[in-house]
Amino acid sequence: MYRIRDYLILMFAICLFSPLVQAEDNLYRIDGIPDNLHYDVGESYLINITVSDPASVSYIIITITNGTLSATDEFTESNLELNLTDGSEGWFFNWQAPAESFDLGEGNAVLTIDFKYQNGTTWASFDSILRSPEVVEESGAGVPQWALSLAWTGASVTVILTVLGALVLRRDRLT
Numbered sequence: 001m002y003r004i005r006d007y008l009i010l011m012f013a014i015c016l017f018s019p020l021v022q023a024e025d026n027l028y029r030i031d032g033i034p035d036n037l038h039y040d041v042g043e044s045y046l047i048n049i050t051v052s053d054p055a056s057v058s059y060i061i062i063t064i065t066n067g068t069l070s071a072t073d074e075f076t077e078s079n080l081e082l083n084l085t086d087g088s089e090g091w092f093f094n095w096q097a098p099a100e101s102f103d104l105g106e107g108n109a110v111l112t113i114d115f116k117y118q119n120g121t122t123w124a125s126f127d128s129i130l131r132s133p134e135v136v137e138e139s140g141a142g143v144p145q146w147a148l149s150l151a152w153t154g155a156s157v158t159v160i161l162t163v164l165g166a167l168v169l170r171r172d173r174l175t
Contacts, residue, residue: 026124027052039097066109107132
């Protein structure tokens with residue numbers, strides 16, 4: 001029993017006095033992605049990318065599966081891949097969401113950003129699914145008026161017949 005306690009105290013002391021090793025994480029920040037990851041049809045988004053160590057990232061590769069990418073705010077042709085260099089002040093690019101609307105569950109766009117070292121190896125990677133616009137219910141009632149009237153009529157008839165049936169059965173007992 002005392003041996004286990006001594007080992008636990010020893011392990012605690014080693015953990016407490018050993019030098020702390022901090023991992024150098026490759027941190028990045030991406031601003032401008034649509035709120036709730038639902039894009040608006042035909043909308044253009046300016047996306048800003050910054051990294052914790054800009055000197056180590058020499059270029060980034062951006063790919064999208066739906067919509068078009070551009071380094072400027074002008075979209076002349078459909079472009080699904082974009083290579084950006086010179087990230088001393090971060091990288092900026094524009095994404096234009098698809099102009100057509102889709103059925104429920106269709107039209108998602110997969111955004112992939114690969115941060116690369118000078119030799120071509122990957123510094124970090126980012127993947128996100130940008131979903132098509134949310135389906136909003138109509139402002140009107142979900143049930144037609146005739147169906148509501150029919151339901152209330154059926155409920156009223158059921159109550160009346162139940163009361164009449166109870167009266168008839170009660171009379172049989174009284175006679």
